[in-house]
Amino acid sequence: MQLNESMSTQDNSLAENYYQQAIEQWKSRDQKQALQFFKKAVRAKPSNAHYWYALAGTYHIQNKFRAARFCFEKSLNLNPNQDEIKIFLCEICYLLTDYKSVAYYAGQVDLSKIQNLEILYKVACSFKELGQLEKTGQVCSQILSLDDNFWQAKLLAAEILRIKGYSGEAKVLVLELIDQQPTVGKFWNELGINEVDLAHEDEALSAFSKAEQYVSGPEKLIIGSNYLFEFSSGLRTAKDILDAHLLWNKKYCKDQGGSFQSSKFNYLKSNDKKNIAYLSGDFKTHSVSYFIEGILENHSRDAFNIILLSNTQEDEKTKKFKELADIWIDLKLTNFETAAQIVKRLNIDILIELSGHTNGNKLNLLSSRLAPVQATYLGYFATTGLSTIDYWITDNVVHPAHTVELATETIFRLPRCYLAYTPPPQSPSIAESPVIKNGYITFGSFVASRKISDYSILLWSSILSEIPNSQLLIKNRSCVSPLYRSELIEKFSLCGISSQRINFNEAKLNLEDHLALYNKVDIALDTYPASGCTTTVEALWMGVPVLTRLGELMVSRNSASLLHALNLQNWIAETDEEYIDKGIKFTQSIEQLALLRQGMRERFMQSELYDSRGLTLHLEDFYLKALQEKLSANKEVRF
Secondary structure: OHHHHHHHHHHHHHHHHHHHHHHHHHHOOOHHHHHHHHHHHHHHOOOOHHHHHHHHHHHHHOOOHHHHHHHHHHHHHHOOOOHHHHHHHHHHHHHOOOHHHHHHHHOOOOHHHOOOHHHHHHHHHHHHHOOOHHHHHHHHHHHHHHOOOOHHHHHHHHHHHHHOOOHHHHHHHHHHHHHHOOOOHHHHHHHHHHHHHOOOHHHHHHHHHHHHHOOOOHHHHHHHHHHHHHHHHOOOOHHHHHHHHHHHHHHHOOOOOOOEOHHHHOOOOOOOOEEEEEEEOOOOOOOOHHHHHHHHHHOOOOOEEEEEEEOOOOOOOHHHHHHHOOEEEEOOOOOHHHHHHHHHOOOOOEEEEOOOOOOOOOHHHHHOOOOOEEEEEOOOOOOOOOOOOOEEEEEOOOOOOOOOOOOOOEEEEEOOOOOOOOOOOOOOOOOOOHHHHHOOOEEEEOOOHHHOOHHHHHHHHHHHOOOOOOEEEEOOHHHHOHHHHHHHHHHHHHOOOOHHHEEEOOOOOOHHHHHHHHHHOOEEEOOOOOOOOHHHHHHHHOOOOEEEEOOOOHHHOHHHHHHHHOOOHHHEEOOHHHHHHHHHHOOOOHHHHHHHHHHHHHHHHOOHHHOHHHHHHHHHHHHHHHHHHHHHHOOOEOO
């Protein structure tokens, strides 16, 4: 017993000696030597929480964050009541992009007592990454109560307001920031996104143009894509859209390695399983997910390896996509060079990008030739502008033989609807037509607020004015905002429609309840020039016919493709006058509406929209033929 006590005393003395030497080295600013002595102190006395704390602090200052985290957590395990360490761990876990751990440690302390604004901001950003919007807003409010000039928190607060649907209110905050610092590109970009949500097309494009002037590097790519997305959603000529995308490519991508050279891909053999990769920012709960899921489930695993390249802020549904992948690669935090190197090592045969210029894209990756066949599909409604993308996969309704659409890609038309829908397993039943109970027609629009253009409001008002007592139910994320509702009501009022006839669903609904809301709608009115897609499919699945106005370009033809798949061509109007006439005519036979509604689910399930397997077979056939064409050419080919 005396021997053990003596050894313990010696260990304590030795450890303390090492610790004091480390402090002396620290005072001399020799961090390297200080680190070595702190390590020796920890080895001599590993049960001393303070020694671990000191070692962690040294690693932290040297930006060795993983080692710092390990040591801080060791110290915390030995002495759990160290709030200062929990706060340090919030910062370190944020720097390691471990947002769940940030939230965990933030939950272990009283955030209201923290005065360090930078750490509070990192906590707020972590909550945002985890989708915990209320907590994000609360921390931002705390930061701004301590320092109203902390612009990062005000910008994040505005972003959270927008995500929650309060784009008008968020816009007020952003304009305050711009007034204070008019040359910050982030502010103009956020303003542009808010203007998009509010369907203020000209204001959005102006804001994105301003933003582009004040940023550099990867931010220019993002803002350029934001501009193209909004520009292509409006009434534009095919040439104007193509020219805008070509300019984006010239400014930011410059087609790195635009030609295919078979020698670069000599690993390919005709009998090998082919590597198909899908690149997307939407492997989560998102419109794209409802269409790509069935394809991934039905791919032949005997013929293909399925690689998913993700640029996704993950959620619960992401787990499903990870299960469907043979290889899952997370590219969210990688720069262009690193991502390109990772993808090249995968020996991909066919690379399909699913985002175009939508949010979360990594489109610039495909400006480098990463696979013999590169194609764009599903997520976007215009050309990408990249000549290194060989094909744009659509169908004969979206792009008929006489299409005026212009593209850098070769348009490949599938011999069927280019989409197939995977409905949720617990889909609500279809109720009887609401007009039978209500005694009046209820029109509906559940599309995103950005698509409810002045053009759409004029068309809808022309129909409503001819059908006494008819109502319009609008549901989108922005309906929670009093500013948004007031603006929309004013626009309808200018078209002669009173506010009593415009109804808003303000509730945030889960998917099942969202679908059930279609049971309150007799006829869905599609938007123009940007037509619906997911909302059109949902309406049809729930028995609600959709009236669409056909345009010349894909942006105005998605709903038409879906209606063709269900043999509902009579719900497609080619002019404004026909749209209005059909909108009036279809309300005049309640019995026909009711019959159509009750038979719609069966019609849907017998259609191409429910046939993911058939769509997948057509895609696989195309992939193999496109690949064989590239390989058999055995020379440089430029599309």
